[in-house]
Amino acid sequence: MACTLDRNDPLGGLPPKHCLDGGYKPAFTDRLQLEEALLFCKTTLESNLKENVNLVRVSAPLFVTRASGFNDNLNGTERPASFEPRDFPGVHLEVPFSLAKWKRWALHYYGVEAGKGIVTDFRGLRCDDDVDFTHSLYVDQFDWEKHIRPEDRNVEYLKKTVKAIYKALYDTEQAVSKKYGIEALLPEELTFATSDDMIKDHPHASPKQRENILCEKHKAVFFIGIGGMKEDGSLRHDGRAPDYDDWITQRPDGGLGLNGDLLVWNPVLKQSFEISSMGIRVNPEVLLKQLDLCHVPERKEFVWHQMLLDGTLPQTIGGGIGQSRTCQYLLRACHIGEVQHGWYNPAEVEILKKDGINLLGLGEFDADPSAKST
Numbered sequence: 001m002a003c004t005l006d007r008n009d010p011l012g013g014l015p016p017k018h019c020l021d022g023g024y025k026p027a028f029t030d031r032l033q034l035e036e037a038l039l040f041c042k043t044t045l046e047s048n049l050k051e052n053v054n055l056v057r058v059s060a061p062l063f064v065t066r067a068s069g070f071n072d073n074l075n076g077t078e079r080p081a082s083f084e085p086r087d088f089p090g091v092h093l094e095v096p097f098s099l100a101k102w103k104r105w106a107l108h109y110y111g112v113e114a115g116k117g118i119v120t121d122f123r124g125l126r127c128d129d130d131v132d133f134t135h136s137l138y139v140d141q142f143d144w145e146k147h148i149r150p151e152d153r154n155v156e157y158l159k160k161t162v163k164a165i166y167k168a169l170y171d172t173e174q175a176v177s178k179k180y181g182i183e184a185l186l187p188e189e190l191t192f193a194t195s196d197d198m199i200k201d202h203p204h205a206s207p208k209q210r211e212n213i214l215c216e217k218h219k220a221v222f223f224i225g226i227g228g229m230k231e232d233g234s235l236r237h238d239g240r241a242p243d244y245d246d247w248i249t250q251r252p253d254g255g256l257g258l259n260g261d262l263l264v265w266n267p268v269l270k271q272s273f274e275i276s277s278m279g280i281r282v283n284p285e286v287l288l289k290q291l292d293l294c295h296v297p298e299r300k301e302f303v304w305h306q307m308l309l310d311g312t313l314p315q316t317i318g319g320g321i322g323q324s325r326t327c328q329y330l331l332r333a334c335h336i337g338e339v340q341h342g343w344y345n346p347a348e349v350e351i352l353k354k355d356g357i358n359l360l361g362l363g364e365f366d367a368d369p370s371a372k373s374t
Contacts, residue, residue, distance in 0.1 A: 013132030069302025117146030145318035278319020
């Protein structure tokens, strides 16, 4: 999802103005009922995902070694949360941003056959992420990966998988609506669009504006082609690391990339809203080209990259589906802190509380209580 946070605005992380000053009422005021609803959303979505995409739930690591190269580099500039074990100085362990690379290794590790995949209940930290009404330092997502055949590396297979993911989301919203009386708004059919076409149709619009145009019209869109640069050297739409999604392979429509973002129209925020980022993963040839394009050819010496280049790792498709982000949409919350324990700008928290918008747990407090202890 293209970011719109203005870092020069000390209150830039607040929800849109129409959500403040009494313009928004939470769907849940009882905290235990909210927690029950959160669990229902997550378990229902996971069950639907496993059935629709043929996935098996597996456990996942909380940290990986820096030297392995298993951490997802996101846009390539973010700092990972890291530490050294007390008794092993010099060993650098990192909390993953996501399991994009680990999952591909896990398919090899578990011996998963083509046509089948895995899903994990991933928890991570993103120290350099925006902290606003849709972003948090804490990441929880259903990280999934599926073993595919080399001949499946095409846009039609991508669309087929996206439709299965979207059906899981659609059915989950229907179940939430039936149980809690929240109006279901997702259309049965998902619209596909490409970043290349949207740039041509709206050359002067920002990435977020292009997303808003599509989502307001169609309500649910899969935006194909994320990552890479335009001819003028600026981002084509949004950033992607060079070593998981394929963003350079040419499609039959002339555009580039076998990846994308699943976006919906958020009726509370009145803007586009990312649910999932996913794509067909790099093969050895694409990996080397994208590493060169991003000026990081040295990464090919990492353990994970060597396993891909020597054919140990299978061809895959995969992605992440934000759990709290999805709950924020399904339960019609205006701030992600209403559905997730996190930390947010204390000045903004105070404004939200005055408007009756209470964040979960320590997100309600304007300072860390333990910070004053001696």
